Amino acid sequence: MDKKISSSLIIKSPAFSDNTMMPRKYSCQGDDINPPLEFQGIPSNAKSLVLIVEDPDAPMGTWDHWVLFNIPIINNISEDSIPQGALQASNSWGNNSYGGPCPPSGTHRYMFRLYALDTMLSLDESANKSDVESAMQGHVIAQALLTGLYQKT
Numbered sequence: 001m002d003k004k005i006s007s008s009l010i011i012k013s014p015a016f017s018d019n020t021m022m023p024r025k026y027s028c029q030g031d032d033i034n035p036p037l038e039f040q041g042i043p044s045n046a047k048s049l050v051l052i053v054e055d056p057d058a059p060m061g062t063w064d065h066w067v068l069f070n071i072p073i074i075n076n077i078s079e080d081s082i083p084q085g086a087l088q089a090s091n092s093w094g095n096n097s098y099g100g101p102c103p104p105s106g107t108h109r110y111m112f113r114l115y116a117l118d119t120m121l122s123l124d125e126s127a128n129k130s131d132v133e134s135a136m137q138g139h140v141i142a143q144a145l146l147t148g149l150y151q152k153t
Contacts, residue, residue, distance in 0.1 A: 008041035009142035011114040015079070022110065022148035028102030029152060033080035034066065039114060043142050046073055046116035050136060052129060055101070057108040064091045064129045065110065066098040070120050089127040096125050101150035109147050116142040 015035040016022045024030040039049070049071035055063040067089035074083055082088065088096040101110050117139040123131055 007142070008043070009114060009116055009144040010040040011112055011144040011146045012038050012040075013112075013146060013148070014038065016148050019147050020149060022101060022150045024153070026148075027100040027150055027152075030100070031080070032098075032100040034077065034098040034100075035148070036079040037077045037112065037114075037146070039075050039144075041142070041144075042073055042075075043116050045118055046141060048117050048120045049073065050115040050117060050121075050132060051077070052111075052113045052115075052132070053098070054111050054113070054129070055103070055108050056111060057103070057106075058092075059104060065100065066091060067127075067129045067132055069123065069127070069132050087123070087125050087127075089123070089125065089129060089132050091129075101148070103150060103152060105152075107149050107151040109149060112146040112148065114144045114146075115140050 013035050026035045051068040053066040068086050071083050071086040090096055091099050093099050118141050119139045121135045123135055
């Protein structure tokens with residue numbers, strides 16, 4: 001039996017609104033640092049958060065920009081920071097870090113997917129997005145989405 005997934009979870013950023021252009025600062029053309037993020041409506045029974053940032057418009061298929069898991073129950077992630085205790089899985093570049101938008105052409109969508117889990121994941125930083133998604137199965141109690149857009153200028 002699947003758990004009911006709450007729709008109360010919200011992810012937003014003071015740096016850009018949903019479905020609007022992300023500032024250059026957070027891209028490969030700028031400082032290549034993660035934007036500030038804010039979370040609301042985290043279920044009281046959540047034990048950890050997962051954040052997956054991906055570009056579904058990449059020419060070779062979805063490109064993973066940031067995979068952060070075992071995030072403690074917090075209300076925000078500051079610009080250019082990783083929450084204490086959180087772990088980073090490898091992104092599509094093979095790095096355990098944030099990699100900003102860097103589309104080869106056109107405007108791409110950057111999906112900031114936030115998940116509240118009823119557990120901590122038994123993974124380490126050798127994991128990739130696929131490992132994190134597999135470990136999350138059956139443990140997602142809420143999810144939210146923020147979409148940023150970016151086009152090189």
